[in-house]
Amino acid sequence: MHLHRDLIVSTAVALLNEYGLADTTMRRVATTLSVAPGALYWHINNKQALIAAIADYIVGPVLDAPATDATELSRRLRQRLLAFRDGAEVVSAGLSQVDNPTWWRLVEHVEQSLAASVECAAVPESLRAAATALIHLTVGATTFEQSRGQLAAFAAAAPPAEPAEPADAALADAAEPATSELERAVAFIIRGLQSTTVEDYARK
Known part of the structure; x- marks a missing residue:
């Protein structure tokens, strides 16, 4: 081999x-x-480098896809993270490593999506801040979602003191609210970015 x-x-x-x-x-x-x-x-070189490589593997298809609107990009990233066990935790650990080029590729990709989502020209500094916030929001929310799902699975595996809702049903019920909440939060970022236009910045 x-x-x-x-x-x-x-x-x-x-x-x-x-x-x-x-x-x-x-x-x-x-x-x-x-x-x-x-x-x-x-x-x-080591496990940290292995984690970074796995993170690149997970995020790669998101980066390879054409830039779309920010809400759809956040949705794609979330779906990709959820496709792997501990996917959000891996990506958080991998992309947080100093000078990871995939982090900057993702930031630039999100910036392009945000620029396509706002109705007027945005200040570059605001685009960078909004892109970083959107990534942190999506990865953080998905980390919480995966952790909650794992706890539900562990609870379902333990002998219950009384009949409990199956973990799969609980996760299915939670998936739609999690998606809606994340998309609403992304919409807040987009609206905030729209309020910080080049014209507004020039008047300050």
């Missing part, structure tokens, strides 16, 4: 979905690939 970076990352993603972030270790990846742990370090 020819060991390469893409194989390591795809294996790590599969392990992430099976075991979660805490138990997706370099040693477990190496064992799954039937190689010595040291062999991985020729391609990925």
Whole structure:
């Protein structure tokens, strides 16, 4: 077997979905690939670099898609995060690493979407602040959503003291409100950006 970076990352993603972030270790990846742990370090330096690579894998399709309006982009990002176990936590940890180029690509992509969503020219500084806020909002809200879902699943797995609603039903009921709340919050960001136009900025 020819060991390469893409194989390591795809294996790590599969392990992430099976075991979660805490138990997706370099040693477990190496064992799954039937190689010595040291062999991985020729391609990925440490677990932090592995997390960043998984985050890139998760966010990649969002970046590769054409820029659309900000609400749709936030929806796509949320759906992509939810497609992976601990997806939001992984992306938060991966993109928060210093000088991660994927972070800046995502910021620029969101800036383009926000610019297409407002009805007038926005100040570049305001676009950057709004883009950062939208990413933090989407990733943070999805982290909360995934954590709540995991707690519901754990509660459903434990012997209940009294009949309880199945976890799948509870998650299904919660999904639509979570989507609506996130989209309303994104709308607040867009309206705030619209109120800070180039003309308004020039008059200050």
